């Protein structure tokens with residue numbers, strides 16, 4: 001089936017304390033407020049379109065993810081969705097030629113015509129220099145159905161799996177832009193990229209100054225090969241900052257590996273995850289509320 005490349009450009013969350021979540025994102029990620037109507041704040045890295053949308057709500061929930069692609073790719077995705085009988089909604093976040101559908105775990109996925117972000121490299125006094133939104137790792141009761149949804153309908157490629165329980169999917173050379181773990185439907189973590197391990201040290205320093213610490217890491221994942229840290233944002237969602245993700249330079253030569261070593265697939269070096277880490281997730285907003 002034809003390979004389709006896309007760019008992950010934006011994610012949205014509902015958060016119980018909008019002010020705290022915005023402050024955290026600004027200090028930790030270096031994003032700026034692009035718009036703020038008191039209930040909805042859009043945040044952008046320097047020189048980019050918004051990458052993170054935060055909505056005030058009673059509880060923390062994942063709202064949507066948005067991809068940009070070419071007009072030809074969008075036409076192909078639309079054709080595949082129609083052929084599969086998937087209900088197609090109007091896009092809420094993206095403008096112009098765009099659509100919204102729901103993945104099997106309830107996640108709202110928008111795709112529209114547009115460019116990817118130019119990688120941010122603007123220096124800051126403290127905190128990591130974040131290049132861009134990197135990937136989203138979801139939890140799904142049926143991870144195979146979630147994988148097939150992105151592969152069959154959106155043209156993603158399976159990069160690697162852990163048994164039949166976790167799958168890492170790419171839509172560009174980046175080893176994974178979307179991943180899925182078996183679990184209750186939701187998002188496990190959202191990830192931003194920094195250029196090197198120095199950025200992770202700067203993140204640790206700024207977290208320490210806030211009285212926070214990592215919940216896991218630093219370490220290097222076996223699957224994807226990326227160096228990672230994870231900490232909790234003010235809404236209790238897991239935020240990963242990562243660097244050195246494996247790049248798949250040749251679609252033809254990439255060989256999918258099905259890992260069975262739970263420890264090495266998760267961490268080649270560094271601490272093991274805390275108990276219960278893989279079972280954590282932020283629920284997905286109910287489809288009827290997300291418009």
Ligand SMILES: [Fe+2]
Pocket residue numbers: 135137189191240
């Ligand atoms: Fe990740």
